[in-house]
Structures are given as structure tokens and as C-alpha cells.
Amino acid sequence: MDMEYFDSPKYQNILHAVERDVYALNSVAWNVFQFIGAWVALVSSWVLFSKESILFAVVVTVTILPTVIANQKYTRLLYMWSLEQTPKERQMDYIRWISGEKTFSSDIRLFHLKDLLMNKYKTIWSLHFNGKRKVLKGKTVITVFLNLLPEFVSVFILVSLSRDILSGLRTIGDYTLYTGLLTQLTGGLYLVIQTGMSIYGDKLKIDTLQRFNQYHNRILDKGDKDLVGPVSxxxxxxxxxxxxxxxxxxxxxxxxxxxxxxxxxxxxxxxxxxxxxxxxxxxxxxxxxxxxxxxxxxxxxxxxxxxxxxxxxxxxxxxxxxxxxxxxxxxxxxxxxxxxxxxxxxxxxxxxxxxxxxxxxxxxxxxxxxxxxxxxxxxxxxxxxxxxxxxxxxxxxxxxxxxxxxxxxxxxxxxxxxxxxxxxxxxxxxxxxxxxxxxxxxxxxxxxxxxxxxxxxxxxxxxxxxxxxxxxxxxxxxxxxxxxxx
Structure with missing residues (x-):
């Protein structure tokens, strides 16, 4: 990169984000394979369940959709928040670096900078941690509530089955069958959500890598002449x-x-x-x-x-x-x-x-x-x-x-x-x-x-x-x- 970028905080921030998120280039491939496997498991369990009750299969699937939307929203929100925190992360990295770098060791001891550096680090970390805790708290409250919806539906289905069994409309074997199918279906749905959100998170990181690629050198090596000495x-x-x-x-x-x-x-x-x-x-x-x-x-x-x-x-x-x-x-x-x-x-x-x-x-x-x-x-x-x-x-x-x-x-x-x-x-x-x-x-x-x-x-x-x-x-x-x- 051109020398000018070394003096640009904006460039240094995105470089820090790229160094942190570059692993997404590797993990996205693995997550795609897991996502495909999750979909295969989900489709097979959905087909089996719908053969017994298409209504129950649709209801379970629909109740899990709000969880998908909420996860997508908070995955993006958390990543955008992490990008905003890059300057703070760079400051913490810098304090860690100078604390262990010999070049600064004399000043740190002479001016007794230990407490100043520790307090500065803790102040930045506290702001960083409290901000993240606030975002995660909102995510936890919403997602826990939404994750309970499919469970309530499962309980309702099992209660209905129990009533039919007691009335003689179904057998104990039906209860065992539905329990297994419900476990497979909800497990497949959650696995698809989890791997899908991982892919979405990787996409956000790859978008950052692509923004980094928008930095172009102004000092272009397009000359075709060779400089030979002596030089005036x-x-x-x-x-x-x-x-x-x-x-x-x-x-x-x-x-x-x-x-x-x-x-x-x-x-x-x-x-x-x-x-x-x-x-x-x-x-x-x-x-x-x-x-x-x-x-x-x-x-x-x-x-x-x-x-x-x-x-x-x-x-x-x-x-x-x-x-x-x-x-x-x-x-x-x-x-x-x-x-x-x-x-x-x-x-x-x-x-x-x-x-x-x-x-x-x-x-x-x-x-x-x-x-x-x-x-x-x-x-x-x-x-x-x-x-x-x-x-x-x-x-x-x-x-x-x-x-x-x-x-x-x-x-x-x-x-x-x-x-x-x-x-x-x-x-x-x-x-x-x-x-x-x-x-x-x-x-x-x-x-x-x-x-x-x-x-x-x-x-x-x-x-x-x-x-x-x-x-x-x-x-x-x-x-x-x-x-x-x-």
C-alpha cells in the first residue's frame, strides 16, 4: 500500500478489522457445507413429519421464522457494533504493545506509567464491555422469548396427542413417533438457523474485506523506462x-x-x-x-x-x-x-x-x-x-x-x-x-x-x-x- 495510508486512522481501522475477520474466508466454506447438510436433515424430517400431520409441520416451521428474523437482525447489529469499536480495540492493542516493548520501558519506569496505562486500558475496556453487554442483553431477551415459541407449540402437540391416546384415538406408539419426529424437525430447523447465521456473519466480514480492496494505490508502477546512472x-x-x-x-x-x-x-x-x-x-x-x-x-x-x-x-x-x-x-x-x-x-x-x-x-x-x-x-x-x-x-x-x-x-x-x-x-x-x-x-x-x-x-x-x-x-x-x- 502507498505510504499515505500509514498515516490514515480510517485505513488503520479497516486494516485492523480485516486482520481480525480474515478467517471468514476459510470458515464460510465449512459453514456452507454444514448448511447444506442441515437442509438435507431438515427436509427429510419435515417430509416424515408432514406425512403424519402437515398442519403440525407447518405450524412448527412458522413459529420458528421470528427467530430467524431476530437472529439476522442481531448478527448484523453486533457486527456493525464491532466495526464501530475498532478504534477502541486498536487503542487497547497499542497499550498492550507499548507495555511489553523495550523502546518504552525506560519511560514507563521513570515516569511510573504503570497505573496510568492500566487505568487507561481499563477505562477503554469498560466502555467496550458495557456497550457489548447492552447489545447482547437485548439480543438475549428477544431470542430467548422467540425460541420458546416452537417449544410451546411442541408441548401443545404432545398434549393433544396425550388427549387422543387417553380417548383411544391414538396409541402409545404414536406418541413415541411424534416425539422423535418433533425432535428431528425442531433440531433440523435450529441447525439451519445456526449455520445460516454463521454464513450471514461470514458474509458481513467478507464485505469488510471487499471494502478494504477499495483502497487503491495512487503511486502506480506504470513506467516502462529503466533508470541508469549516473543520475541528474x-x-x-x-x-x-x-x-x-x-x-x-x-x-x-x-x-x-x-x-x-x-x-x-x-x-x-x-x-x-x-x-x-x-x-x-x-x-x-x-x-x-x-x-x-x-x-x-x-x-x-x-x-x-x-x-x-x-x-x-x-x-x-x-x-x-x-x-x-x-x-x-x-x-x-x-x-x-x-x-x-x-x-x-x-x-x-x-x-x-x-x-x-x-x-x-x-x-x-x-x-x-x-x-x-x-x-x-x-x-x-x-x-x-x-x-x-x-x-x-x-x-x-x-x-x-x-x-x-x-x-x-x-x-x-x-x-x-x-x-x-x-x-x-x-x-x-x-x-x-x-x-x-x-x-x-x-x-x-x-x-x-x-x-x-x-x-x-x-x-x-x-x-x-x-x-x-x-x-x-x-x-x-x-x-x-x-x-x-x-
Whole structure:
């Protein structure tokens, strides 16, 4: 599914319902077979009973029809209610998840969140439970009353038979016969109702699955061109707003990046730097304007070849609970290199000390999720593993989205030196609100409010004495109070 759906509560609700109800695809087949068998049993018992008394057979059948109608009504009502409760179920699932997730364990203990989370869970559960109890209470009262009707009719029939037996019109054998036939008929009717309602419930769930299928990707892989490096980039009057919003994140962007050029996108948080990366990778398509790669609209390339030319260290980087080797090589699974080359990649990312403390070398697991000897890494160490993954990938353009966010100054300096040496022949794009990476850039693009307000080399922008110069001096003063420069 497109990236936009991950930010949609409506989509998440229906996805949760689908994950809960998908079993209906299997159970409906079994219920249909049971329904057919129930009908065969019902028809045979009805025929036998009607031979003795067609009137009694019709009366028993008619008295059970209100039960069918009531069951259908409440089956639908309960399922519609369950769909309405999906947001509450998701909230309870989320509280259960964070309660057992290590990422949140420090906050839970430091802020003593146990009682807050428990009370929050109990409050949601209480509303959920009381709502369901109210619906089930109404169903129980109605269905119990309606289920008694066929029983009353059965009692009436048996009383009539007893009177006929006492008057000599029927024999004891007739009573035994009718008792058996009544049991078969009412049992067959209830079995048909039960299996029929199961099928109806499955149908409601399958309807939800079909509604889920109405979600369609907007990022269509319909391009027939293969992108081959080296890659040049052009943003031509690009504006963008996220789906189902009215606020433009980017407005009328125009800039080019020549093959092999190093560009630094600078701006405060929310300026649109990360959005530019998402558009380049076609996680989203532009609202207005065009993005051209090697002079061709980005939408004319097939997605696999397009994304293959990019390697990205995302701002929200992740590590996998796999081996150290897999954490590096997962970015390019078709590429085959030796262990020594993987070690070299880790060195280039400044992660030598991680490997030195890995008990099983490259086979060591990252995190203790699957191994007692797994590596527990700091934020900076996790970022170095993510950087190694980005460096491992064969590509033409490498993108670093806030690459030094979790690194100490020494590691940051080493990383930038390695990148400058290793990627001298590659196109590189850096995004940052810290200006420590500007010395790597051939050109700096300064963004504010989704617009380009300044661009040029570091020297040109400093001479311009504009917003970039002000931000640079503001950060530099924090490093050297006396001289005012870095």
C-alpha cells in the first residue's frame, strides 16, 4: 500500500478489522457445507413429519421464522457494533504493545506509567464491555422469548396427542413417533438457523474485506523506462501537499542537481527537506510540477529501477533483529560480497567497535530479541549500522536525511570524511538543520516554509548575509564563544 495510508486512522481501522475477520474466508466454506447438510436433515424430517400431520409441520416451521428474523437482525447489529469499536480495540492493542516493548520501558519506569496505562486500558475496556453487554442483553431477551415459541407449540402437540391416546384415538406408539419426529424437525430447523447465521456473519466480514480492496494505490508502477546512472535531478516548479490535506508543504520549487554534484538541503524542522526525499523516491507523487531524472519525468521509470539508483539513510532509521551481517547487506540482497568487504563497510561507517564487541562476529544478533548474546546498541551505534546499510547499496545517488542526528562530534567528523572520500564520484544529497555538513556540499539550498529562499556555495551565502548566514553564526557561537566562529 502507498505510504499515505500509514498515516490514515480510517485505513488503520479497516486494516485492523480485516486482520481480525480474515478467517471468514476459510470458515464460510465449512459453514456452507454444514448448511447444506442441515437442509438435507431438515427436509427429510419435515417430509416424515408432514406425512403424519402437515398442519403440525407447518405450524412448527412458522413459529420458528421470528427467530430467524431476530437472529439476522442481531448478527448484523453486533457486527456493525464491532466495526464501530475498532478504534477502541486498536487503542487497547497499542497499550498492550507499548507495555511489553523495550523502546518504552525506560519511560514507563521513570515516569511510573504503570497505573496510568492500566487505568487507561481499563477505562477503554469498560466502555467496550458495557456497550457489548447492552447489545447482547437485548439480543438475549428477544431470542430467548422467540425460541420458546416452537417449544410451546411442541408441548401443545404432545398434549393433544396425550388427549387422543387417553380417548383411544391414538396409541402409545404414536406418541413415541411424534416425539422423535418433533425432535428431528425442531433440531433440523435450529441447525439451519445456526449455520445460516454463521454464513450471514461470514458474509458481513467478507464485505469488510471487499471494502478494504477499495483502497487503491495512487503511486502506480506504470513506467516502462529503466533508470541508469549516473543520475541528474531537476525539480521544475514542484508544489506538494499530503493527500487529504490543504496545506502545501512545498511551493514552486525549482532547482537542479548535476550528476556527481553534492547538495546540502538546509532549513529548520518542517521546512520540507524530508518531503523532497519522499518525492524523489516516489513514496508520493508531486501535486503540481515535475521531477525529472536524466531529463525524464520520474513517473516514466518503473519503480524498481528508479529506487535501485538511490540509497538513503532515513531520518527515522531502523535496525533489524537479524544478524549484524544481515543488517548491513539487507539493503542490496542481490549483491554478493565477502565477509571482509562487509567489515570494510562497517569501518567506513565508523562501526568498528561494534564488530569488536560482537561475540559471534558478523553472525551476532542485533538486539536480544532472539539471542541472549545479542548486541544492545546506543542511538549513535544504531545509526552507524543504518549508515553502513546505506553505504553497502550499489547506487548512483546517496541521500543522507539528518545523518549526524545521533552521532557524537568525533563520529560525525569521521563519517563525513569517509563519505567525502568514498562517494566522490556519486551524486549526494544531505539534509540538515545543523550546519556541520555544509563543507561537503558543492552547493547549499536553504529552505524555509517549503520555499527556496537562498542557494549557492557556503561562501556565497555567507557574503549574502541573509538567513543562512544568521543561522550559521547562531550555531557557530555555541562552539566558540570568544571568536564567534567554528
Amino acid at each position: 535531478i531537476e525539480f521544475r516548479d514542484v508544489s506538494f501537499k499530503y493527500p487529504d490535506t490543504d496545506v502545501y508543504i512545498l511551493q514552486h520549487l525549482n532547482f537542479t542537481v548535476q550528476a556527481g554534484e553534492k547538495i546540502c538541503l538546509v532549513g529548520t524542522n518542517g521546512a520540507g527537506k524530508s518531503t523532497i526525499i519522499k518525492l524523489l523516491l516516489r513514496f508520493y507523487d508531486v501535486t503540481e510540477g515535475y521531477i525529472l531524472l536524466n531529463g525524464v519525468d520520474v513517473q516514466e521509470y518503473n519503480l524498481q529501477s528508479l529506487r535501485k539508483q538511490f540509497s538513503t539513510l532515513f531520518q527515522q532509521y531502523v535496525n533489524y533483529s537479524f544478524s549484524l551481517r544481515e543488517n548491513v547487506t539487507i539493503s542490496d540482497s542481490q549483491k554478493t560480497i565477502s565477509d571482509q568487504e562487509v567489515v570494510n563497510i562497517l569501518h567506513q561507517a565508523g562501526a568498528d567497535h561494534i564488530l569488536q564487541h560482537a561475540p559471534d562476529g558478523l553472525e551476532s544478533y542485533v538486539t536480544k530479541f532472539f539471542s541472549e548474546k545479542g548486541l544492545e546498541l546506543s542511538g549513535g551505534q544504531r545509526q552507524k549500522i543504518a549508515l553502513a546499510r546505506a553505504l553497502y547499496r550499489s547506487c548512483s545517488v546517496i541521500i543522507f536525511d539528518e545523518p549526524s542526528a545521533s552521532l557524537d562530534p568525533e563520529a560525525e567528523h569521521t563519517m563525513f570524511q569517509n563519505i567525502s572520500t568514498l562517494w566522490s564520484d556519486k551524486t549526494a544529497i544531505y539534509t540538515s538543520h545543523r550546519l556541520s555538513a555544509v563543507h561537503l556540499a558543492d552547493r547549499i539550498i536553504f529552505l524555509e516554509g517549503g520555499r527556496i529562499i537562498e542557494q549557492g556555495t557556503h561562501k556565497e551565502l555567507m557574503n549574502l548575509n541573509g538567513e543562512y548566514s544568521r543561522l550559521y553564526h547562531l550555531q557557530a557561537d555555541k562552539y566558540d564563544i570568544k571568536s564567534g566562529v567554528i
